[in-house]
Amino acid sequence: xxxxxxxxxxxxxxxxxxxxxxxxxxxxxxxxxxxxxxxxxxxxxxxxxxxxxxxxxxxxxxxxxxxxxxxxxxxxxxxxxxxxxxxxxxxxxxxxxxxxxxxxxxxxxxxxxxxxxxxxxxx
Amino acid sequence: xxxxxxxxxxxxxxxxxxxxxxxxxxxxxxxxxxxxxxxxxxxxxxxxxxxxxxxxxxxxxxxxxxxxxxxxxxxxxxxxxxxxxxxxxxxxxxxxxxxxxxxxxxxxxxxxxxxxxxxxxxxxxxxxxxxxxxxxxxxxxxxxxxxxxxxxxxxxxxxxxxxxxxxxxxxxxxxxxxxxxxxxxxxxxxxxxxxxxxxxxxxxxxxxxxxxxxxxxxxxxxxxxxxxxxxxxxxxxxxxxxxxxxxxxxxxxxxxxxxxxxxxxxxxxxxxxxxxxxxxxxxxxxxxxxxxxxxxxxxxxxxxxxxxxxxxxxxxxxxxxxxxxxxxxxxxxxxxxxxxxxxxxxxxxxxxxxxxxxxxxxxxxxxxxxxxxxxxxxxxxxxxxxxxxxxxxxxxxxxxxxxxxxxxxxxxxxxxxxxxxxxxxxxxxxxxxxxxxxxxxxxxxxxxxxxxxxxxxxxxxxxxxxxxxxxxxxxxxxxxxxxxxxxxxxxxxxxxxxxxxxxxxxxxxxxxxxxxxxxxxxxxxxxxxxxxxxxxxxxxxxxxxxxxxxxxxxxxxxxxxxxxxxxxxxxxxxxxxxxxxxxxxxxxxxxxxxxxxxxxxxxxxxxxxxxxxxxxxxxxxxxxxxxxxxxxxxxxxxxxxxxxxxxxxxxxxxxxxxxxxxxxxxxxxxxxxxxxxxxxxxxxxxxxxxxxxxxxxxxxxxxxxxxxxxxxxxxxxxxxxxxxxxxxxxxxxxxxxxxxxxxxxxxxxxxxxxxxxxxxxxxxxxxxxxxxxxxxxxxxxxxxxxxxxxxxxxxxxxxxxx
Numbered sequence: 049x050x051x052x053x054x055x056x057x058x059x060x061x062x063x064x065x066x067x068x069x070x071x072x073x074x075x076x077x078x079x080x081x082x083x084x085x086x087x088x089x090x091x092x093x094x095x096x097x098x099x100x101x102x103x104x105x106x107x108x109x110x111x112x113x114x115x116x117x118x119x120x121x122x123x124x125x126x127x128x129x130x131x132x133x134x135x136x137x138x139x140x141x142x143x144x145x146x147x148x149x150x151x152x153x154x155x156x157x158x159x160x161x162x163x164x165x166x167x168x169x170x171x
Numbered sequence: 172x173x174x175x176x177x178x179x180x181x182x183x184x185x186x187x188x189x190x191x192x193x194x195x196x197x198x199x200x201x202x203x204x205x206x207x208x209x210x211x212x213x214x215x216x217x218x219x220x221x222x223x224x225x226x227x228x229x230x231x232x233x234x235x236x237x238x239x240x241x242x243x244x245x246x247x248x249x250x251x252x253x254x255x256x257x258x259x260x261x262x263x264x265x266x267x268x269x270x271x272x273x274x275x276x277x278x279x280x281x282x283x284x285x286x287x288x289x290x291x292x293x294x295x296x297x298x299x300x301x302x303x304x305x306x307x308x309x310x311x312x313x314x315x316x317x318x319x320x321x322x323x324x325x326x327x328x329x330x331x332x333x334x335x336x337x338x339x340x341x342x343x344x345x346x347x348x349x350x351x352x353x354x355x356x357x358x359x360x361x362x363x364x365x366x367x368x369x370x371x372x373x374x375x376x377x378x379x380x381x382x383x384x385x386x387x388x389x390x391x392x393x394x395x396x397x398x399x400x401x402x403x404x405x406x407x408x409x410x411x412x413x414x415x416x417x418x419x420x421x422x423x424x425x426x427x428x429x430x431x432x433x434x435x436x437x438x439x440x441x442x443x444x445x446x447x448x449x450x451x452x453x454x455x456x457x458x459x460x461x462x463x464x465x466x467x468x469x470x471x472x473x474x475x476x477x478x479x480x481x482x483x484x485x486x487x488x489x490x491x492x493x494x495x496x497x498x499x500x501x502x503x504x505x506x507x508x509x510x511x512x513x514x515x516x517x518x519x520x521x522x523x524x525x526x527x528x529x530x531x532x533x534x535x536x537x538x539x540x541x542x543x544x545x546x547x548x549x550x551x552x553x554x555x556x557x558x559x560x561x562x563x564x565x566x567x568x569x570x571x572x573x574x575x576x577x578x579x580x581x582x583x584x585x586x587x588x589x590x591x592x593x594x595x596x597x598x599x600x601x602x603x604x605x606x607x608x609x610x611x612x613x614x615x616x617x618x619x620x621x622x623x624x625x626x627x628x629x630x631x632x633x634x635x636x637x638x639x640x641x642x643x644x645x646x647x648x649x650x651x652x653x654x655x656x657x658x659x660x661x662x663x664x665x666x667x668x669x670x671x672x673x674x675x676x677x678x679x680x681x682x683x684x685x686x687x688x689x690x691x692x693x694x695x696x697x698x699x700x701x702x703x704x705x706x707x708x709x710x711x712x713x714x715x716x717x718x719x720x721x722x723x724x725x726x727x728x729x730x731x732x733x734x735x736x737x738x739x740x741x742x743x744x745x746x747x748x749x750x751x752x753x754x755x756x757x758x759x760x761x762x763x764x765x766x767x768x769x770x771x772x773x774x775x776x777x778x779x780x781x782x783x784x785x786x787x788x789x790x791x792x793x794x795x796x797x798x799x800x801x802x803x804x805x806x807x808x809x810x811x812x813x814x815x816x817x818x819x820x821x822x823x824x825x826x827x828x829x830x831x832x833x834x835x836x837x838x839x840x841x842x843x844x845x846x847x848x849x850x851x852x853x854x855x856x857x858x859x860x861x862x863x864x865x866x867x868x869x870x871x872x873x874x875x876x877x878x879x880x881x882x883x884x885x886x887x888x889x890x891x892x893x894x895x896x897x898x899x900x901x902x903x904x905x906x907x908x909x910x911x912x913x914x915x916x917x918x919x920x921x922x923x924x925x926x927x928x929x930x931x932x933x934x935x936x937x938x939x940x941x942x943x944x945x946x947x948x949x950x951x952x953x954x955x956x957x958x959x960x961x962x963x964x965x966x967x968x969x970x971x972x973x
Binding site: 054055081082083085127129157 | 294333334335336337364365366382384385387388393395396397398399402826
């Protein structure tokens with residue numbers, strides 16, 4: 049169960065950021081909640097397609113991380129106001145119009161954090 | 172008392188007042204005398220306000236009944252605060268969190284499953300009329316008591332509340348309930364998410380700030396944890412531009428958990444630097460109301476603790492659990508002395524174009540003192556020399572933060588700029604004395620071009636005279652500042668403790684210094700001899716005390732239960748819950764889960780004992796166990812089953828729900844068949860059973876010791892289970908449960924002997940829950956325990972002198 053209510057967690061996702069960039073789904077996060085750490089990504093779901101951590105990259109402050117390398121022992125700082133780009137390996141699940149997106153990540157204090165949002169995609 | 176406010180500060184009876192508050196839990200420091208002791212120390216530290224949660228469960232074992240007698244007399248606590256000259260922030264919940272069991276809700280709540288605590292399931296809002304009715308009963312009881320006191324300046328509804336829907340109905344009703352019951356002061360709520368939550372429902376928007384919530388974190392390295400604090404003025408102004416910035420909970424320490432790193436680690440990690448940064452950064456953001464959480468550590472005695480925390484709620488607060496001082500106490504005293512001198516209740520940010528990596532700098536215009544203050548902080552790991560845009564330099568140590576005076580007009584001179592920090596100021600109509608903290612790297616520049624170095628010894632002084640008025644600078648070293656106590660018209664030096672009425676506390680002989688504007692400096696010698704050697708406890712009376720496990724034990728009068736064996740369903744809310752029943756020989760397996768620690772006995776023999784309580788990633792790991800049974804265990808046609816479960820507390824309700832089950836949560840058999848269990852609670856010691864048991868699994872070691880109470884002495888004593896070899900133990904002082912020991916966790920081996928419970932002649936009972944493979948009689952155990960060192964130690968001992 050998340051410590052932070054859903055309506056607040058959702059603010060992390062930047063509405064309108066869902067894109068297809070050269071055959072890869074990308075989306076943007078911005079930490080508007082407070083300083084903290086990301087200690088892992090479990091998976092990202094686009095509609096019915098699930099991208100495990102091995103198919104997720106996270107770029108922030110000019111550094112690219114393979115999501116599977118982000119762990120409780122090797123968390124990455126995510127400062128207040130900091131942005132991050134998620135890149136999924138493929139475009140499976142992405143449809144024109146409204147997409148259901150779930151980002152399952154981990155935070156050292158909160159444990160599993162689930163971000164459920166919807167966003168439009170236009171080809 | 173008339174409480175008003177504007178965008179700057181609270182205005183009490185027409186006077187702008189900076190709220191320097193510290194949180195205190197009367198239930199963790201039980202009794203009005205202990206409260207009075209802690210309040211006097213808060214006052215000595217320069218706080219002017221105490222923040223008090225009112226803990227519903229502590230007072231109410233049964234619906235419709237609240238106990239405010241004896242040590243639960245909150246009127247006496249409030250009176251003690253008033254007597255000490257402290258304002259009070261009242262926080263009666265109904266939910267309080269505070270790492271207490273069920274977040275403060277009475278446990279009888281859980282007997283009715285249709286009550287939805289906090290109108291919330293998970294994070295989803297679900298309005299519960301029954302719950303709202305119960306709150307009315309609590310408010311009907313507690314608010315009239317609070318209203319009896321005229322030093323209440325703020326009233327909080329709920330605690331760190333949010334739901335997915337953010338429906339305002341519940342919070343608005345709470346607000347109305349408080350007003351209908353006569354609450355006159357401003358009402359606020361503490362937003363834990365700094366998102367402007369409930370700003371439109373309450374009078375004053377407030378938030379909580381805890382940059383360090385993971386003791387594994389190194390805040391000196393990951394100092395971006397201060398990001399929110401560094402921008403908090405914007406958050407306040409967005410939430411409500413017309414109310415004073417109020418940090419309802421400002422981190423002054425942190426709580427440790429069963430699987431934590433221990434309070435020594437947290438104390439060392441935070442040092443006195445963290446609270447210095449927290450408080451001064453908040454000042455730089457225009458905060459005029461703060462509440463250090465916690466200012467006074469406490470003890471989760473009895474069944475107070477939520478399952479997350481162990482007995483000590485030391486919190487590394489400025490005043491520790493035993494009533495003595497952590498290093499951060501002296502830093503807070505220093506900041507509070509400065510604030511008492513200058514107020515800082517009406518300031519505006521000044522545009523200040525400055526950037527240097529890991530250096531934070533803000534200037535505020537002080538409208539009351541007609542000056543400016545530079546707040547400057549160094550989060551580099553080395554000393555920094557900072558060149559300021561106005562041609563001055565500040566040398567600042569790693570992880571330090573300073574408040575520097577700029578353009579400060581004095582009676583006989585004017586400070587252009589000073590990075591020599593001001594400890595305090597005494598002033599009358601013609602004279603003023605500033606006590607400045609010596610700093611070899613710092614300087615004070617006057618407007619007429621003088622530079623005064625901060626490289627000074629204790630009591631070096633410089634005097635200015637102009638137009639019949641005097642300004643005096645007196646230097647004291649930081650070490651002397653620690654033992655200096657500033658009250659409005661005087662300052663006392665070289666005392667371990669001092670109170671506003673001039674009473675001093677000393678732990679050894681000292682020459683105490685005094686200063687006031689009328690008589691200047693004077694000294695007085697005090698001879699103090701204190702005997703405070705530790706007491707080693709020996710020769711315990713030992714008896715096996717798990718009569719409930721004995722085969723001939725009569726449990727026919729216990730409550731019979733055939734399904735829903737959890738604590739709430741069985742109305743068994745004590746820490747220890749006993750289950751007994753019969754198992755036929757045909758049973759092949761039992762499957763069960765229990766919270767939190769438990770053991771299973773069949774026909775008087777232990778078959779399983781689990782330290783099942785553990786947390787991973789802040790979540791309880793559910794444990795369902797299968798126990799295979801065979802003819803070696805089930806030796807009879809009907810076999811006697813005993814299960815003892817230790818409930819370490821209900822969920823505190825911040826992220827989880829308070830009503831998660833405890834006790835025997837599930838119990839099934841293979842083959843599946845109906846089982847009748849009989850339920851009772853408490854240890855035999857608590858139930859008054861004195862007979863020797865045949866079962867060697869729980870042992871009561873009984874010790875006695877005396878204390879020589881002397882007038883005008885204050886002390887804090889603890890029981891020290893040094894290298895205690897046993898797995899689990901519960902400790903009683905004169906019948907009061909004062910500690911839970913679990914060896915696996917290694918977090919606590921010293922247990923505060925709460926002064927309120929001490930008598931001239933005392934008993935300590937340590938009920939040890941341990942499997943004894945080689946011990947057949949209590950005599951064997953007595954022989955064994957002789958080799959275990961159990962001490963009564965002293966944390967502090969002050970002689971009070973007048």
